Amino acid sequence: MYSDIIALMRPEFLLLAQIVFLLIYDLFVCECGKKYFDTIACGLFVVCSVISFYPFGGVTVFGDCFGGMFSTSEMSQIVKMILCLGALLVFLQSKTWLNDERIVGKRSEMYILTLSTLFGMNLMMSAGHFLLFYLGLEMASLPLVTLVAYNKWSKESVEAGAKYVLMAAFSSGMMLFGIALFYGSVGVEGMYFDAIRKYLMVQPIQLMALVFFLSGVAFKISLVPFHLWTADVYQGAPTNVSAYLSVVSKGAAVFALMFLSFRMFANVFVYWQYILATLIVLSITIGNLFAMRQTNMKRFLAFSSISQAGYIMLGMIAGTDMAMTSVVFYLLVYLVSNIGLFGVVSIIENKTGMLTISDYNGLYKTNPKLSLAMTLFLFSLAGIPPFAGFFSKFFVFMSAAEEGWYILVFISLINTVISLYYYLLVVKAMFITPNENPIEEVKSDCFSKIGLFICLACTILLGIFSCVFAFISDASFALF
């Protein structure tokens, strides 16, 4: 009985164990032991992640426990794996930042807080009941506030923290209101997803609940018109935290929404489809238009990630197994490209403090490898073959077109051209624009080199080799 639960919740238990271990280690180990803190944390995380997801023979991995409150499937395992990969990449990039003398004393907190959010996200992914879902959600967002305000000597960082906490509270409130309405309309059988699914039909009160719920999630995914916090928070937060926010935290919300909408809202499919279509068009277009005018790299990436969120949602709209696969695949590709991009930005920011796009002028002359890597990530985000972004975009479009959303696909396609424009602006700055004093040669630590290498390898290979896609596809097929 208990062994089943432990087997099922392996990733969660291991995350908890890591958190406790790191806390104790930080408290009781002498200074010389702390020198290796980053290595130990990253190594431990890798080992635990492998144990969490390695398919040991004979151990039950899929099933329910706690009376259906917690359930795992192949898909939820894949999704958790992706989030873990994202967290690992962010850890690898953070070393230089964490060794800044102003925060080096509390670097363990960064790992502990990030692992806690990951724990919360895992609960969200596996929740079968709104209570657990909501717990996971809060667990995933509150530690992030601390992370956003981590550079407490910086006014922007603290301001961003304040904005983020308000936003998180507000969106949770909206979502809770939606959940309450669901509960009210379903009645005695409680807040199990299966129960809600059974009783969900086209009633005004339930549609209203749906709208509130979707708005709450849309805040987390930063879809327009719920995006206003994004640019400010990304700009103020430490770059590595922005990376985490833009990919892992956003990804978790997307996955949660994906599971819920496929599992729970199947009966009112048509309604949320149209709501989503509106949000998609707005996000892609407005994200793009604002991104064009940005001069600060982090704000630029924030708006680009808003429009990317629109593309992710585009995959969801079809509501087929193919759609689910394309969303997960898109997120995986987006994760490696975007974290890679943030990685380059953070390397340069940590060494030189330069953050505007014009600072990157002539970067290729002094840092050819970094600028080449950055170009590949930008191309991947813009959807240029043979990089993975092209494939993921194509699949998203394909799944939407399959269900006949041609106009929506067309609008998004035109927007890819706009997005190409601003991605190319950065490429232009690095390769073409002449500059007398380009950023001098930057040396990065070996952790971020490994991180960038993983990102690059994934960006180049994920599309060309179809095995990852097939793997995800099998899992989503099993769910339908």
Added chain:
Amino acid sequence: MNFLYLFVLVPLVMMGVIALLKDSKRIKQVMAVGATIQLLLSFVLLVKFLDLRAAGDTAEMLFTSTLAWYEGLNISLSCGVDGISVLMIILSAIIVFTGVFASWGMTEQVKEYFLWFLMLSIGVFGFFITIDLFAMFLFYEVALIPMYLLIGVWGTGRKEYSAMKLTLMLMGGSAFLLLGILGIFFFSGAETMNILEIAAKNNIPEVAQNWIFPITFLGFGVLGALFPFHTWSPDGHASAPTAVSMLHAGVLMKLGGYGCFRVAMYLMPVGAENWTTLFLVLTGISVIYGAFGAVVQTDLKYINAYSSVSHCGMVLFAILMLNQTAMTGAIMQMLSHGLMTALFFSLIGAIYGRTHTREISQMGGLMQIMPFLSVCWVIAGMASLGLPGLSGFVSEMNIFMGAFMHEDLFHRVITIVACASIVVTAVYILRVIGKILYGAVVNEHHRELTDATWYERIAAVTLIVFIAAIGCLPFFPTEIIGDSLGVIVSKF
């Protein structure tokens, strides 16, 4: 392994080798060897193709093979060639070969330049060997994006503006195209994205064809410089470095024509018939407008770029005539224009490298100074205005004969209008020849300039040989493409 994959693998291997090299001379040598191998491969392909045909293999596509890729989505890397693609592959191989020699004098960031150049050629070759819609689109985009950096970094003049304009317009075209491809795939109800299968099913409903055809045609048409969307071409060609202009005008613009042909017309014949009127008007405008545009330009590259708009307009114009004669002309025009425009651009590059100006008013009497380049220029000009014995004559003859076969007033009028462009072509070609090649030497410093170097000679002579070959032996390519065209024409 399929023979056709070599066309993509060879440049890929070259990219790998070049990435490891440091010395720029070595890099150029590798490029020359690789490009020669590719040229030879393309002729081996031709021989093999003819052998198979002679042995009585009448399949529509030869050397077909399918490599499963995304099985769940029915996407595979299928390739195969028919007569048309064989000729296009030869054309690409020739232009890549000559392009390498035309950029032999490159000194700045040689490695990066050739890496992007090879990526461009991978896209081009890949596009011509695949018969899978997805793979086609993929290679099409692979060919587009290196242009941005090639023009932006190594270009001249307003290079940043031109590079951005070119990339965005072509990507806009590909946005239309992607929608078209998805539409074709889902409406045809085919199991795979293989063109042959979709064509064999031939069951895209007319309503769907009516909206998918125009966007697909437009999508490819942007690359083929269709009238309202041609504006990237003059700026882009004028700013690009020599070899890139050659490859772009010589091969990449043909991708547009070939795609219109292979995807839009072949898969959606009904849509094509319904839309010919509008597109004929647009291509007619391209032909005439490009010719007149070339007349008023004073920059050599702009003149040639506008002339490309006019000539590529002629390709699309001929395709829309929907009969065998005109379509033969269209393919011949692709070959002929590809070769002569590449010749033009390589000569312009050579002249500009010496005189440092492309303004025709600042040059004169070059025939006395650099006779080799000037004679080549005259040959290219004659081919362009359709002198019998050179390639331009064959193609224009076929196009206008085919066009005139239609008996209704509309086709007649538009043909006569397009025909008039021949006269205008003569005006701008002869004007340039008269101004810069003959007459007195305008700039005394030009007297110190030298004639063509060995690598420029290789490029020019290779191109001239093929131009003359097509002009003198037109029946040879016509025969190769005859059967393949028949399959497409029979749909109308």
